[in-house]
Amino acid sequence: MSVPPLEGSQDAGEGGEWDLLTSKVQAWLNSGQLQEIGQSARTPLTALLAVVAAVLVLRVYAALLGALDSLPLVPGLLELVGVIWVLRHGLPKLLRSSEREQLTQQLQRRWNAFLGKS
Structure with missing residues (x-):
């Protein structure tokens, strides 16, 4: 399957799709819409990064516990x-x-602080 060249391109044998795509991407970047999207996605992006970081920490923690579990006598001693x-x-x-x-009383204070009642 071949894509026919765009009308009005410089060289009809080469097509002009790449030039058209790069010019449209350049115009979109210069329009400032990327910054608006970044500002509106800041909170979800932060949440996503926090989830990824938590998953990474849990994976490292699981690997560390797996390594300790494989050593003789360590699980029993712990x-x-x-x-x-x-x-x-x-x-x-x-x-x-x-x-x-x-x-x-201390546990009740902590529970109330967690619930936001204190």
């Missing part, structure tokens, strides 16, 4: 460290009533 931390720091806060009340 689980043991987590259990020790919960027993050492979390359990005393749940056993004493004053600490428990303070913890629930």
Whole structure:
């Protein structure tokens, strides 16, 4: 399939489509419409970039966890460290009533701040 040359082009054998396309693109760029489109798409573009960045960070994080999981003894040691931390720091806060009340008040303040009520 061949495209016939445009009427009025310099060389009827070469066509003039490329020149026409470049002149139209140049005129569009000079008209300032690209800047208007950029301004109107700034917020969606920022949101899209944030989503892409989040996906990238999650992929790197998953790869790091996969690498740690493949090492012998590391998953078990990390689980043991987590259990020790919960027993050492979390359990005393749940056993004493004053600490428990303070913890629930702090969680309630954070929840209200998250909801925008404070």
